[in-house]
Amino acid sequence: MYLTGDEIKELYVKGELVIRPILNEKQFGNLTLDMRLGTDFLVSIQGREPYIDTTGDPSSRSISSFFQETKRLVGECFYLHPHQAVLCSSLEYIKLPNSIFMSITTRSSYSRLGLSVSTIVQPGYCGCISLELTNNSNNPIKLLVGASIIQSRFFKLTNELNYFSTPRKYLCQVKPQPSKANEDAELELLRRMNL
Numbered sequence: 001m002y003l004t005g006d007e008i009k010e011l012y013v014k015g016e017l018v019i020r021p022i023l024n025e026k027q028f029g030n031l032t033l034d035m036r037l038g039t040d041f042l043v044s045i046q047g048r049e050p051y052i053d054t055t056g057d058p059s060s061r062s063i064s065s066f067f068q069e070t071k072r073l074v075g076e077c078f079y080l081h082p083h084q085a086v087l088c089s090s091l092e093y094i095k096l097p098n099s100i101f102m103s104i105t106t107r108s109s110y111s112r113l114g115l116s117v118s119t120i121v122q123p124g125y126c127g128c129i130s131l132e133l134t135n136n137s138n139n140p141i142k143l144l145v146g147a148s149i150i151q152s153r154f155f156k157l158t159n160e161l162n163y164f165s166t167p168r169k170y171l172c173q174v175k176p177q178p179s180k181a182n183e184d185a186e187l188e189l190l191r192r193m194n195l
Helices: 005-014 186-193
Strands: 018-020 033-044 067-071 077-080 085-095 100-106 118-121 126-135 141-144 148-156
Touching: 005 148, 033 126, 100 126, 118 126, 126 148
Parallel strands: none
Antiparallel strands: 018 085, 033 067, 033 085, 033 148, 077 141, 085 126, 100 118, 100 148
């Protein structure tokens, strides 16, 4: 079931949905909650290696070595260059109920510039939202840290799920973390199949 803005706000007021900080009540829309660009970034950089290895090969260079960490204060600018991928987090810290999940997309004003993000946040998750921003345009985009660049839609499940009942690669993060695709459990099995 898709939640309306009033239902989202009611969960927030009751304390069942934790969102900190809410800087402006206008963040609550008719169907969505606008969320803001956080202060921490992992910027993709060109490394010495010709590719990022996601196969789990232990002799490969760490995925994190393809990203450079940087920080901006709220109100400072961040430039996202054409076709660049940047990992960042929402300014807001959230705690979802076990019966609610979120779908995150770019606000249309930013989508029209070529900025894209799309992710799902599992029921029961707590932490800042991890955002994988990509500039799909041919021009750099100047972003203001703290600006509402994403919108979240909330969905209610018929059954509750416990986020912590299964092992998680990304748990309660407050800063962006590089991909752990090279830690997927099936990679070793797939490599053995090729022997």
